[in-house]
Amino acid sequence: KGLRDTEHQRASPIPSQFSQEERVTMKESLKGAIQIPTVSFNPGEFNTTALAEFGEYIHKVFPTVFRTSFIQHEVVGEYSHLFTVQGSDPSLQPYMLLAHIDVVPAPDQGWEVPPFSGLERDGFIYGRGTLDNKNSVMALELLLIRNYIPRRTFFIALGHDEEVSGAHGAQKISALLQARGVQLAFIVDEGSFILDGFIPSLKTPFAMVSVSEKGSLDLMFGSGPLKMTLQQLANEFSFPANVIFNNLWLFWPLVSRLMEREDITNALVRTTTAVTMFKAGIKVNVIPPVAQATVNFRIHPAQTVQEVLKLAKDIVVDDRVQFHVLESFEPLPVSPFDDQALGYQLIRQTIQSIFPEINIVVPGTCIAQTDSRLYTNLTTGIYRFNPVYLQPQDFRSIHGINERISVQAYESQVKFIFEFIQNADTEQRPVSHLHEL
Numbered sequence: 001k002g003l004r005d006t007e008h009q010r011a012s013p014i015p016s017q018f019s020q021e022e023r024v025t026m027k028e029s030l031k032g033a034i035q036i037p038t039v040s041f042n043p044g045e046f047n048t049t050a051l052a053e054f055g056e057y058i059h060k061v062f063p064t065v066f067r068t069s070f071i072q073h074e075v076v077g078e079y080s081h082l083f084t085v086q087g088s089d090p091s092l093q094p095y096m097l098l099a100h101i102d103v104v105p106a107p108d109q110g111w112e113v114p115p116f117s118g119l120e121r122d123g124f125i126y127g128r129g130t131l132d133n134k135n136s137v138m139a140l141e142l143l144l145i146r147n148y149i150p151r152r153t154f155f156i157a158l159g160h161d162e163e164v165s166g167a168h169g170a171q172k173i174s175a176l177l178q179a180r181g182v183q184l185a186f187i188v189d190e191g192s193f194i195l196d197g198f199i200p201s202l203k204t205p206f207a208m209v210s211v212s213e214k215g216s217l218d219l220m221f222g223s224g225p226l227k228m229t230l231q232q233l234a235n236e237f238s239f240p241a242n243v244i245f246n247n248l249w250l251f252w253p254l255v256s257r258l259m260e261r262e263d264i265t266n267a268l269v270r271t272t273t274a275v276t277m278f279k280a281g282i283k284v285n286v287i288p289p290v291a292q293a294t295v296n297f298r299i300h301p302a303q304t305v306q307e308v309l310k311l312a313k314d315i316v317v318d319d320r321v322q323f324h325v326l327e328s329f330e331p332l333p334v335s336p337f338d339d340q341a342l343g344y345q346l347i348r349q350t351i352q353s354i355f356p357e358i359n360i361v362v363p364g365t366c367i368a369q370t371d372s373r374l375y376t377n378l379t380t381g382i383y384r385f386n387p388v389y390l391q392p393q394d395f396r397s398i399h400g401i402n403e404r405i406s407v408q409a410y411e412s413q414v415k416f417i418f419e420f421i422q423n424a425d426t427e428q429r430p431v432s433h434l435h436e437l
C-alpha cells in the first residue's frame with residue numbers, strides 16, 4: 001500500500017533535519033504563540049486585541065513566508081489567515097492544511113504553570129493551545145528557508161474562531177475559495193492523534209486518522225466508522241479479543257457495552273449529552289422564576305439532529321420547558337480511506353517515515369468538532385490527524401488543565417509537516433495491488 005514516488009521527489013527530497021539554532025527558534029516561536037491569549041468565549045465574542053497581536057506575531061516568526069513571491073497571504077473575517085502557496089505544476093489538484101489560532105479559556109486554577117506563560121519545564125512546553133492547536137504551523141517557514149518550491153499548490157487556513165463555531169473564520173475562508181472555483185484534493189486538520197493507552201488490552205500505540213466527525217446538538221448504539229476502526233485493529237489483539245473484533249457481526253453488542261465503560265470510548269459508541277451551563281436564581285431566599293440549562297449533544301454518525309431533538313423532547317415531556325436550538329451540525333460524511341485516497345495515503349506514508357515504530361494506521365471518527373466540517377463544499381477527502389502521541393491524561397488536558405506538549409513531540413510534528421508537504425508533490429498514482437496486472 002502507499003504512494004509511488006515521482007522522479008521529482010526522489011531527485012530532491014529535503015531531509016527533515018534541523019540545526020540546534022533552528023530547533024530553538026521553532027520552540028521559542030511556539031512559546032511566543034502560547035503567550036498571546038487568543039481566547040474565544042462565545043460565538044462572536046473573542047479577545048480581538050490578542051487576535052490582532054497574533055496577526056502581527058506571525059509576520060515576525062514567518063519572515064520568509066511573508067517575503068516569498070509565490071505565497072499569497074490574506075486576512076479573512078478580520079483575524080483569520082489564508083496562505084496560498086502556489087505550486088509549479090498546475091496539473092496537480094491543490095490541497096489544504098488547517099489549523100486554528102484561537103483557544104478555549106483557561107482560568108489559572110489547577111495549572112502547574114500559568115496557562116498563557118508558555119513556560120518550559122522538564123522537557124515540556126506548557127500552556128493553552130500547545131495541543132489544541134497552535135502546535136501545527138511552523139514547518140512552512142523551515143521549508144522555505146531551504147529554498148523549497150512545491151509542485152502542488154496548497155493552502156494553509158488558520159481560523160480564529162474554531163472554538164466557537166468557525167462562522168467568522170473557516171466559514172468565510174471556505175466561501176471565498178468556493179467563489180474562486182477552488183476544488184481541493186483533500187484537507188488535513190486537527191482531530192485525532194497517535195493513540196497510546198486508550199484501549200486497555202492494546203499495548204501498542206496506533207495512529208487514528210479520523211475520516212468522519214460527530215455532529216453536535218446524543219444516544220443509541222450504532223455502527224458507522226467505529227466498526228471499521230475495530231476491524232482494522234483486530235489482529236493487534238491477543239486471544240480472545242482478536243476473535244471478538246474479527247467477528248463484530250456477532251460480538252458488537254458486547255463490544256459496545258465494554259466501550260461504554262470508559263468515558264472516552266463511550267463517546268465513540270453513542271451520542272453524548274453534557275449539561276455545560278446552568279443558570280437559575282438571584283438570591284438565597286428567592287425561588288427562581290426561571291431556570292436555564294445549556295445541553296451540548298455530540299451526535300453519533302448513526303443519528304441526526306432532528307432525531308436527537310425529538311428524543312430530548314420525548315424525555316422531558318413538560319410544557320413548561322422551552323427548547324431553543326442554539327446551533328446544530330449533522331455528523332460528517334466518511335471520507336475515502338482506500339488505496340486511491342490521496343490524502344489518507346499521504347498521511348500513512350508520512351507516519352511510516354516519521355514514526356517507523358507505528359505499524360498501525362486506522363480510520364476513525366473524531367469525537368470533537370473541527371473547522372474542517374465547514375469545508376465539505378470544497379472536497380470529499382477530509383482527514384483529521386495531529387502527528388503527536390496522545391495518552392488519556394493528555395486527552396484530558398485538551399480544554400482542561402496543564403495542557404502541554406513535549407519539545408520532542410513538537411519537533412516530530414514539525415518534521416511530519418515538513419515531509420508531508422514534500423510527499424504531497426507526488427502525482428496521484430497509488431501503487432497497484434500485487435494481484436493487479
Ligand SMILES: CCCCCCCC/C=C\CCCCCCCC(=O)N[C@@H](CC(N)=O)C(=O)O
Nearest residue numbers: 162163164165190191192193198264368369370
Ligand atoms: C477505538 C479507538 C479509541 C479511540 C479513543 C478516542 C480518543 C480521542 C482522541 C482525540 C480526540 C481529540 C480531538 C481534539 C480536537 C479538538 C477540537 C475542538 O476543540 N473542538 C471544539 C470546537 C467546538 N467548539 O465545536 C469542540 O468542542 O468540539
Ligand SMILES: [Zn+2]
Nearest residue numbers: 132133162190
Ligand atoms: Zn482545536
Ligand SMILES: [Zn+2]
Nearest residue numbers: 104132163399
Ligand atoms: Zn479545542
